[in-house]
C-alpha cells in the first residue's frame with residue numbers, strides 16, 4: 001500500500017474570466033461606485049483590486065456602475081446580463 005501511488009486528480013478549474021483583474025472605485029460625492037479594468041486611467045488611487053467574481057457581485061448591486069472608458073463595461077456587463085440567475089433573459093435593453 002503506497003499512498004503516493006494514489007493518483008491525484010487535480011482538476012484545474014480554469015475560468016476564462018479569472019485572468020481579468022478589476023478595480024473598484026468607491027462612491028464619491030454624487031458619483032456611484034465604479035468598476036474599472038485594471039490599469040484604467042480613470043480609476044483613482046483609492047480604487048482597490050477585485051477578482052472577476054467579486055467585481056460581478058459588486059456590479060450587480062444598485063449604485064455601482066461599470067466604467068465606460070475601459071474594458072469594464074464591455075466585458076463585465078455582458079456576463080452580468082447573461083445571468084448569474086440561470087436564465088439571463090430578464091433584462092432587456
Ligand SMILES: [Zn+2]
Pocket residue numbers: 035036037040041042043067068069070071072
Ligand atoms: Zn475605467
